[in-house]
Amino acid sequence: MSQLCPRVFSSLLHTTMNQTLCGLMLVLSCFAGGIFEYADGPNTQVMSAEEQAFRFSANIINRNRTLLPNTTLTYDIQRIHFHDSFEATKKACDQLALGVVAIFGPSQGSCTNAVQSICNALEVPHIQLRWKHHPLDNKDTFYVNLYPDYASLSHAILDLVQYLKWRSATVVYDDSTGLIRLQELIMAPSRYNIRLKIRQLPLDTDDARPLLKEMKRGREFRIIFDCSHLMAAQILKQAMAMGMMTEYYHFIFTTLDLYALDLEPYRYSGVNLTGFRILNVENPHVSSIIEKWSMERLQSAPKAELGLLDGVMMTDAALLYDAVHVVSVCYQRAPQMTVNSLQCHRHKAWRFGGRFMNFIKEAQWEGLTGRIVFNKTSGLRTDFDLDIISLKEDGLEKVAGCSRSRLLVSFQVGAWSPSDGLNITEISKGRGPNVTDSLSNRSLIVTTVLEEPFVMFRKSDTALFGNDRFEGYCIDLLKELAIILGFTYEIRLVEDGKYGAQDEKGQWNGMIKELIDHKADLAVAPLTITHVREKAIDFSKPFMTLGVSILYRKPNGTNPSVFSFLNPLSPDIWMYILLAYLGVSCVLFVIARFSPYEWYDAHPCNPGSDIVENNFTLLNSFWFGMGALMQQGSELMPKALSTRIIGGIWWFFTLIIISSYTANLAAFLTVERMESPIDSADDLAKQTKIEYGAVKDGATMTFFKKSKISTFEKMWAFMSSKPTALVKNNEEGIQRTLTADYALLMESTTIEYITQRNCNLTQIGGLIDSKGYGIGTPMGSPYRDKITIAILQLQEEDKLHVMKEKWWRGNGCPEDENKEASALGIQNIGGIFIVLAAGLVLSVFVAMVEFIYKLRKTAEREQVLISSRVAYSRRNVYMHEVSISPPHSRSKNLKELVRAHQETSNYLINITDTNSPSHAQWLSGAHETRGLLLCFSPLPCVSWCSKWKVLLRAQPEIKASCPRDGLDR
Structure with a gap:
């Protein structure tokens, strides 16, 4: 008993002294607690970035007396193992017993939940620095989280995807909470026209190469990674090794520490790398704090994390710095507040805890991470600003306020906020007319196909190698583009010799496949821009417009017939003229009989005579009409106004008819007519004697295959039903057109070139459709817009027209020197002599008939x-x-x-x-x-x-x- 009393007395004395000491500390200082994970194992003395930021922030506050003029910020720091929630609970209780006003950390999920539960029970504010999923039924209210709310962050990612006009993307997450964090983005396909593919990174390993290989095989070029900055560094390194760090890939990382990664190996790869940053580095005050932090961080000589820049302030460190300042400011604004030692086993809450928590939730502070405002109900940070950063040739560039001129990628960068949304800043200001930044000094692979006059082998007596083997319109175009944009190129012929078409399984061939597989950077050829191809690759603006037409063998000329003088007017017109002649003659006869002014006195010298006569008998009426029609007139002249109107109108009618006939007669008598069995696509569709087709797997074949017009559907049914209708290439089709009864459907530009050099071929009809040739690039290629601008420049300078004239102009077809178009032979006007002879014979025959008829009638009567x-x-x-x-x-x-x-x-x-x-x-x-x-x-x-x-x-x-x-x- 005597031994026990000293121990009890000693314990009571120790407790009384601690309480007295704590009371003095509460009066003179603000006591805060920090719980952080070990930086690199439990036995190391190296501080983590969060712990160092905690100490750094406290020192800045104590040196700057404007925040806490009468108070000193003191702290207690505890270190725990990762995911050791029991240890985290014990350390939190120890700090609460010391009378801390708030606890900062830890960062891991299970440890955070344990500390949050204790702080909520004792009503002590808990300051969280990383995103944590909070269920809807969560009743804990004594916490705030400075990390941006992922619902808003996910919305920022969606706005960026929409701005980039992505129609498909792959979302890759590292843990199960990733689906919760990106819920706003994952739900986008139901509201927007975006196709998403969801993938998960391998667990318990940093090797993402199997997943990257699978995405490369699946041609997934637009990928959103939701992972830590350490995993992001590993992914970039492994993607570089697998050849995925090219301009065709676009990676978006959701981590706010992308700026802290060492991206030097990827600066000149051309990869599109985009991320977000909450650190407001453009604020001068923030820049000075970051500079002090970097110096202190480097002096402490910590072990650099793999893939990170030395001395850079991470987002967690900046958030912790802001959190310490917010708690200090709120403590300064809360008068008459004392802090007591709290015991976890007693469950007695801090009586000023609720009041202090409200002060913190209502605080507004402009810190290293921008504007800090909390939701008063959830304690989450929902109002914040994000910088959208992108990898440039000079490193990472911020979205807004960018003053550097050397920019690599083709899309723009900007800023985002929950209230204003995405705000993009033009990055192309200050550029010259020739946009050469991203293509300068780059070597591109160009795929093409042999097609006259676009791409041809150069004829030479010496052996040629490389690009010197080729010539043609597209080769000249490629040279002009290289001069404007400053790139070099290597020309390769496509392996299967095809332009590119899609089979029943959706697989492409030809140049389209090489662009999809990234075996080539450009496809410079007479490649037609179609809706189907636009879904697989990107096209520049067309450098040539054209349409589909018909190539057919030129028909043999036929001489005019002896009755070709009837050809100037169609048979219908001749019939209408005959009917008009008969009708006018009959009307004239009737009107002349009715009109009293057409009757005259037969014996004007005999006043008593009442006999009158009329010149327009039926035969005379026909004779009057015939004389006017033949432009000869007659001795009969109308006297009445009505008959003169009929005569005048008939004369006007005959004037127009005879003038039109005469004007058109010369062409029909002197020109050798070219009669073709087909004149249009309708004629082809209506017959089956002449076989017709197109180049297999070409744009023309695709046009007829996809067309919904009845005529073209009928033509496609004919072509698809005959195996010989489709040809392998244009050369085969031209040869068949010359040697067989075959018509080739092809582009009008090629027909124009062929007919200039082969006088046995001709174009039939006009254009069936309208389309254009463009330069193909892989989907999402940054080169497309640059090439489009260069093509427009060539068009404005009229160089495209000059190049076409150079390659399309031929010698032309020789004229037939023996043919005299102005000389008329018996074959031209022989029909006139036949008509004359027939008229003479007919008149003699009629005279004999009249004589015999009259003789017989008179003999019978008299x-x-x-x-x-x-x-x-x-x-x-x-x-x-x-x-x-x-x-x-x-x-x-x-x-x-x-x-x-x-x-x-x-x-x-x-x-x-x-x-x-x-x-x-x-x-x-x-x-x-x-x-x-x-x-x-x-x-x-x-x-x-x-x-x-x-x-x-x-x-x-x-x-x-x-x-x-x-x-x-």
Whole structure:
């Protein structure tokens, strides 16, 4: 008992002294605790970056009395093993017993959770420096986290991906929490047109080469890595060894320590490397603090971590520096606050803990990592600014405020904040017209295919090597691009000799495959820009525009036929002219009969005459129309206004028709017509006699294969059904066109070149479509935009046109010297003579028919001999003098003859035979009753027949005259 009492007394005395000492410390200093993991094993004395930053920050605060003018910041530091949560709990309880106002750290997940639970129970603020997943049902409130919230950071990554116009990407994470951190990005495919492939880094090993090899084989060029900065250094090193550090790859790292990596080996690789940085290095005050930190860090001679720059301030160190300052400022602003020693087993909370925690959550501070603002509910840092940095030739360049002029990559960099989003700064300001930065002094592999006149083997008596073996339009274009952009190149012919097409399995061949596999940097050839190819590779702006047309054998010329004078007008027009002629003639006849002004007095000298006449009989109307049509006119002239209108309109019609006919007649009589069995793609589609096709696996074949137009679908069905329709290359197709009945569908530029040099071939029809030739580059290549600008420059300088004239201009096809286009032979106008001869024969035949017909009709009516002759009267009209003599036998009674004649004919009879008084007496009676005109003069009597318009002379015989009521005395 005597021995126990001194021990109890000693313990009580020690406790009382500690409490007294703590009370003095609370009055004179701010006591903080820090728990950090070992830097390199439990037995080393090397401080971790976080521990050194904790000490560094406390020293800066104590030297700067403006923050804590009456208080000194003191601290207690404890070190623990990684993932040892029991040890972390014990160290936290020890520091709480000392009366700390806050605990900083640790960083690892399990240790952080243990310390956070104790601090929450005793209501002491817990300051966290790395991202930690907090469940929605988390009830712990006594903590703040200075690391940017990953929900916002993931949104920043998504904004960058959208700006870069990525349509596909691969997301690689290192642990299970990576899927939680990148949740905003992983959900992007459901809201944006982005295809994501998710992969995980191998666990418990730093060897990522199997995964990198798999991604390289799968042609995954756009990759987002969510891993630590140490793993990022290993990935870059292994990717370099596997040949993935090229300009075709684009890596985005989510770690905020990318700037701290040693990127010197990758600066000139051309790789697109992008990351984020929260350290505000452009602030002069921040720069001075970082410089002091680097000097102190280097003096402490720590063991440099593999792949990191020496002396650089990491993000964790900067966050810890800011955290210590925020707690110190809040402690200074919290008056009348005392700190007591807290015991973990008693569960008695610090009575000022809630108040102090609110001070911290409401704090606003501008630190090394920019603006510091916490969410008052969750304690997370959601409002912050990020710099987007990219690897340049001069190292890592910041997004905004960049003043350096030598920039390597082709995309822009900028800044991001939760409120403003992505803000990109143009990096091309200050550049000259020729953008040569990323291609200068680079050696590129150029794939091409032999195709005249684009790429051809140079003809030479000596052996040629390398690029000197080739010549052509594309070779000249490549030389001009190399001069503008300053690169060198090596030309390689594609192995399979194809341009590039996709098979049923989606695999490409030809030059497209070489670009996809990165066996070539450029494809300079007559490579057509198509929608399907744009999904596999990138194209520059077209350097030549063209379309698909038909190459066919030139048809043999045919001489005009003897009836070629009918060719100037189509058969339809000839038919319409004939119908118009008949219609106008008939209308003229009818209108002339109706119009009173077309009728005139036949005997104007006889005032008592009421007989009128009309010149436009049906036959005369046709004769009038024929005369006007033949440009000859006629003796018939219309008198009425209505008939003159018809005549004028008909004359105008014939004027236009004859003028058009005459103007077109010379071409049809003098030009040798080229008759082709096909004139367009429609003609090809409608027939099967002429076989047609295109180059296999070429852009023309793809055009017909993908077309939805019915004509082109029909043509593709024909080509695909015949194995011989598709040819291997243009040379084979041209040979088939010359030797067989075959039509080749190909680009118009190639047809133009071929027809200039082969006069047996010609282009049929116009262009079926419109497209262009472009220079192909691998997907995401930084060279595309530079080449496009150079092509536009060549176009503005008219060099593209000069190069085309150089390679397309040929000698032309010789003219036929023996052919005289102006000389007309019998084969041209022989048909006119045939028409003339046929007209003469027809007129003779018609005359004979008229004569026989008239003779027969007269004989039937009069039963007498008929004789006829034609003469002119004083009125300039035709006169028919008809003499009918009685039979030589005068025994026949004259009275019976007259009666018989009147029963069979409409003729009136003039009788001049007065030898018989009975005849005269009878005829006189007949005249009174029958209205006959009798002439009793012994001399010939003349009478005018107005109806027939003939002058009749009556001899002392029986004379046939006019129809009844048509005789003028």
